[in-house]
Amino acid sequence: MSVALFSSPVVSPLPSAWLRGIGLLVWAWLCLAFPVQARVLLRVGIAVNKPQVRLGSSAPARLLDAQGQPLAEVPAMQPLQASRIGSAVSLAGQQGERLYLQPTTPDGLVFIDQNWYRGWVELIPGESGVIAINQVGLEDYVSSVVGSEMGHRFPMEALKAQAVASRTYALYHRSHRSQQPFDLGSGIDWQVYKGVAAESNRTQAAARETAGQVLVHQGQLINAVFHSSGGGHTDDAGNVWLESRPYLQGVPDFDHHSPVFSWTATIPAQQLQQLAGGIGAIRSIEILRSSPWGRAITLRLVGSQGSKDVSGSEFRRALGLRSTMIAISPRGEAATTASLTPAGANFPAFFQIQGRGYGHGVGMSQWGAAALASQNYSYQQILSHYYRNTSLAVVEGR
Template structure:
């Protein structure tokens, strides 16, 4: 464990880390990236509060200007069988674009860029179209405390930028590229921006992680519990850059945790009656539960580790279960899927003097840092 190792040994680790990724640090130009990102904010909504900090133009799906709304005026977009209704305007799709670098109001937050309101089965799908770098100002602050060391924030910025572009290029659909929740990465609009998140994003502008010339799936998590995972041991297909490595997250408040359930309470959540026995059936090399059997007095179910985790609201699938007296005690480590960048590991490494390139080079293997040639115009 890194915390029990002498300081001198950790310095040797940092020195070896620096030398091992020296060539990897060289930046290279790549093809121009698409910098406008489409972020899903809401879907299946009956109505959504909208507005703009400045005068904003309202357009239909064909780009025809329908009119303008005044700055700081409140509206409510409504979905119906006739389309999206906003004030006196109605169409299957409407967009709101603030003038003069204004912000758009959606729900209860301000966002940069513009908003698109789409009618789908009489419900609203709300999409924020925003410049990639502006988007990252928010994501870095939503995914990592802005008070953390700047090098950790910069590592987060590069990982989040890489992840967003990978999703845009590989999994985005006709309406949006990423979601605004942990289903993709957390995005809270202007609310989570700070001077430090701007600094982290601006100082790494356009930098992404690549493998064989392609932007990688730069997933990240809070804390692995001591060692990250090979991606195929948790999900499905192997990737050469998502390999398990030693983590340095022992200072994380979520490094170790414990939860207890009565057999009745657990059975209610798992829908098996009163739980009698829990039998692990498959685990990853690091001990993450991939499959287990839950035996109840009414039913027996075989669940994936993720299904069990989400049903009981556990922090990770790296856990053990013991029956103690009249309850089941679950003792675990880490928070999240344990693949790729460990945020608490990045925090510790940055505190000990590692820069963001070293941090990224440790958690993502066989990659290089590339600077994309991006169109810097906002919106």
């Protein structure tokens, strides 16, 4: 697999690490069974370290061992349950260090845990349970992620921008995880992937009409992160994660019609006291450092018995806030334990947080992309705005 610019020859090869752990015989068998399957495969962790995983197939399926040898035939729609036994996985009365559940028809789907997926299932033992991996063609994956992350009602150019960003994100992580059991996960810590339920004609069109297109910086895939709503301005990666990227710079956002452009949260002082731990009743919260666009980088919780500094990301995660673009005000007067408060001191009962945007605020804003698309900007222009110093390239062998 290689990456080529639209206007020039191959820029740089991408690591072909997806064969890791899978014997060549398995790959040869799969290619013969499904010659039209996409050549670029992703291994997506769906269920990780679960005691049992529910599985099934919409079509008759074969259970294969690590060498691609058939172990059993599985009828369509038969409920199955995988579990770990020692250093092996067990399914349908068979055990092995690695098992595959493969539908026998190209349009067959596999069921993992609670969703249907295209492709097939790979099972391996994890540290504390079973790991169920969906091996799926790149473009099928992208179609589902666009629907999972953005839905299908946004303007088509926004959906296309999401398709390119999600494809790039997936291949970037695939190229950096050659020693890991799977390329990327399927939940909110990665990019959400819900299988065929999230697909629609419009998400499939967005994937098809941008097929193979990725974003590169100096010939290398970028980490094309994105978020829901930037609150009027996105931010530099270095402000949010303390690790700068030349293509992840703060830019004006156009998400003013986003339902999460502005919001309010009320946090009880007792909850903050538990978060801080050991500093007594909370007197105040100070934003020590913020980005030029108002995202809290470092905060200080001041209590009756000391203080504690936390990062903006930690503060957001612990309190379940929508973003770190916040302003904090004390409200009310708490009835506090005498041993925790100086005599005569007044302590807030809760803190009101006024916020803007939703997500980490780095990379493409989905609501901003929708606004630009509604103003007739193309997906190429949208991507160029949110990912600076990048070019579009094509993944060969898609």
